Amino acid sequence: MTWHVSEDDLRLYAQGELAPPLLWSADAHLTGCAPCRARLAETADPVALDAAWERLDAELDAPRPSTVERLLVRLGVADHTARLLAATPVLRRSWLLSVLFLLVMTVLAVRMVGQPMLFLALAPLLPLAGVALSYGPSLDPTYEMAVVAPLHGFRLLMIRTVAVLTAGLVCNGAATLALPGYGLLAVAWLLPALALTGTGLALSTRLGSVLAPSLVGGGWLALLAVGELQTRTHETLAPFTAAGQAAAAGVAAVAALLLYQGRDRFDARPLGGFRDGGAV
Amino acid sequence: MTTASASASGPVPGHGGRGASGPATVTATDLSLRFGGTRALDGVSLRLSHGVTGLLGPNGAGKTTLLRVLATAVPPDGGRFTALGHDPGTPSGRLALRRTLGYLPQNPGFHPDFTAFDFVDYVAILKELTDRTARLGEVRRVLEAVDLSEVRGKRLKRLSGGMRQRVALAAALVGDPGFLVLDEPTVGLDPEQRMRFRELIAQAGEGRTVLLSTHQTEDVAMLCHRVVVLARGRVRFEGAPAELTARAAGRVWSSAERDPNALAGWRTGMGAFRNVGDPPKGADLVEPTLEDGYLLVLDGDDAAVGA
Numbered sequence: 001m002t003w004h005v006s007e008d009d010l011r012l013y014a015q016g017e018l019a020p021p022l023l024w025s026a027d028a029h030l031t032g033c034a035p036c037r038a039r040l041a042e043t044a045d046p047v048a049l050d051a052a053w054e055r056l057d058a059e060l061d062a063p064r065p066s067t068v069e070r071l072l073v074r075l076g077v078a079d080h081t082a083r084l085l086a087a088t089p090v091l092r093r094s095w096l097l098s099v100l101f102l103l104v105m106t107v108l109a110v111r112m113v114g115q116p117m118l119f120l121a122l123a124p125l126l127p128l129a130g131v132a133l134s135y136g137p138s139l140d141p142t143y144e145m146a147v148v149a150p151l152h153g154f155r156l157l158m159i160r161t162v163a164v165l166t167a168g169l170v171c172n173g174a175a176t177l178a179l180p181g182y183g184l185l186a187v188a189w190l191l192p193a194l195a196l197t198g199t200g201l202a203l204s205t206r207l208g209s210v211l212a213p214s215l216v217g218g219g220w221l222a223l224l225a226v227g228e229l230q231t232r233t234h235e236t237l238a239p240f241t242a243a244g245q246a247a248a249a250g251v252a253a254v255a256a257l258l259l260y261q262g263r264d265r266f267d268a269r270p271l272g273g274f275r276d277g278g279a280v
Numbered sequence: 281m282t283t284a285s286a287s288a289s290g291p292v293p294g295h296g297g298r299g300a301s302g303p304a305t306v307t308a309t310d311l312s313l314r315f316g317g318t319r320a321l322d323g324v325s326l327r328l329s330h331g332v333t334g335l336l337g338p339n340g341a342g343k344t345t346l347l348r349v350l351a352t353a354v355p356p357d358g359g360r361f362t363a364l365g366h367d368p369g370t371p372s373g374r375l376a377l378r379r380t381l382g383y384l385p386q387n388p389g390f391h392p393d394f395t396a397f398d399f400v401d402y403v404a405i406l407k408e409l410t411d412r413t414a415r416l417g418e419v420r421r422v423l424e425a426v427d428l429s430e431v432r433g434k435r436l437k438r439l440s441g442g443m444r445q446r447v448a449l450a451a452a453l454v455g456d457p458g459f460l461v462l463d464e465p466t467v468g469l470d471p472e473q474r475m476r477f478r479e480l481i482a483q484a485g486e487g488r489t490v491l492l493s494t495h496q497t498e499d500v501a502m503l504c505h506r507v508v509v510l511a512r513g514r515v516r517f518e519g520a521p522a523e524l525t526a527r528a529a530g531r532v533w534s535s536a537e538r539d540p541n542a543l544a545g546w547r548t549g550m551g552a553f554r555n556v557g558d559p560p561k562g563a564d565l566v567e568p569t570l571e572d573g574y575l576l577v578l579d580g581d582d583a584a585v586g587a
Contacts (some may be wrong), residue, residue: 148351
């Protein structure tokens, strides 16, 4: 045994106040360390000790959390929130690898062509798609159970949105670092990404979790196509100019406000019906 | 009283009267819901009390829609209902009902990488059990209740269909809900699994209000103290299973050949034909079953009138 549970942690453990991941470490250690168990018995009053043993019993029954969950808890995320995030389809490794692959190919294409527009056009769509697919009947197999659960639908949506948005922005940010020659222009995807994601979410209570982001994504591509037609060669497309960025920031702010105002709608009815097609 | 007098929103046999056991815990009045041009629910009124109530009906009858409405997954277009004293028409009433609701959907989705324990734990979090110790204890309790403690660490994709259904039932039981809504939980199970599931549902019905949607009249005969028959979005019958069986009294007969005038007829294992409908004079009447009563009620209002 290379270490033992400290007096402070033992006292907190006996009082049921030790939080993960220290709690998990203490649980694992106490099962194999008789001296620490004896110290725990001296530290705690009998009632608290019984509760601690019961807790230990329950912990031992619980399967080991996944790598992602353990990482999230170590980053300070509450264990129940980490479990909610672990159930987010688009945070699975296969999805993240697909996004990374897409970004790598895009960066390579940008470097070959010597023009960043392909990346700037694509990058805002990735967080939009990721957030759209993280909540709703299309990809969340437990959506119907989540809808009737007392946990506020908007809260679940926001937990997943923040996580998916963070993952998406980190991926995009890494791709941006691979395009150092374009200066600030290479981060001009950020505000459009927030605007598209916010608008897609705000519209999803009315149009459903598939149609809303699809329309928003389609609108973005249409905007770029129109901009391309009206812009001379080697000029920056309108959404990535200073005025375009200001407009994107405005849209993002308005969308966030509308989303917040309509938060109760996420509890009132399902987004666009269920997987079996019934009940819209 | 006959079902002929039962309008879409009006009373049906047994409604709130004979056969009812205990005070109503769930009361629905004139519920309606339309999808596009289809009336999925057309003025459904019913009362549930403690114990297991069976919901029978053919495909497309509106059973799943009714269960989704009662489980607060979908709001009705019209009508109202209260459950355990809560009115889900208001945000606070809906939240209060959800806190005491257990719901097993027809297709309970599973995250394939989750173990049985992970999945039930996930549902427990959705049910606001955030204290880790209390939550883990509750997950253990419900997994024990459905006899799945031994496989708690197995991934769901490696469990049999019957075991996955039991995991879903365990998830529905988290938090000891007062109102349990089960949508065809025995479908696709083999006879042994079905019997095991019936035991679990019977246990769950003790001290709770359970609404069980099923295609199996056997489930109703074995488990339910009340039965509701739904067809084309309307309640066709509501009462005790014995009352539904009694609908077929004097209307089931045996013959050497299939009677062309019978509503339904089939050759039994003994070789004779069992006919359901209006028997000819001198017919060899036999004891009816719940299924016979169900068939007659489904035949439509006319058949029910004659009962």
